[in-house]
Amino acid sequence: MTAFPGLAELAAATGSRPFALLRAFKRAYGLPPHAWLTGERVRTARTLLDAGTAPADAAAAVGFADQSHLSRHFSRILGVSPGAYQRERRKARTV
Known part of the structure; x- marks a missing residue:
């Protein structure tokens, strides 16, 4: 994934203060920016896992350390580990 600009940089570019920008983002998307970005990373990782990418490679591709x-974020959001998710999806495709 592409590196995103920091909060101070975004606030300066939009002519607002950082806290005001955070409030506006949360009002528009229902989540703070970091939570939204984490969710997007997990959704993208899920797509990669569906395509057969190994969990470690998917993690690196979407920007997780x-x-x-x-695995921590994937399990929290989807209720299952990336490996278990991938195994279940493979099994479902072969049935």
Whole structure:
């Protein structure tokens, strides 16, 4: 994934203060920026896992520090580990 600009940089570019920008983002998307970005990373990782990418490679591709970092967020959001998700999806495709 592409590196995103920091909060101060975004606030300066939009002519607002950082806290005001955070409030506006949360109002528009229902989540703070970091939570939204984490969710997007997990959704992208899920797509990669569906395509057969190894969990460690998917973690690196979407910007997580390592596989355990992906696993922690993936499990929290989807209720299952990346490896278990991938195994279940493979099994469902062969049935």
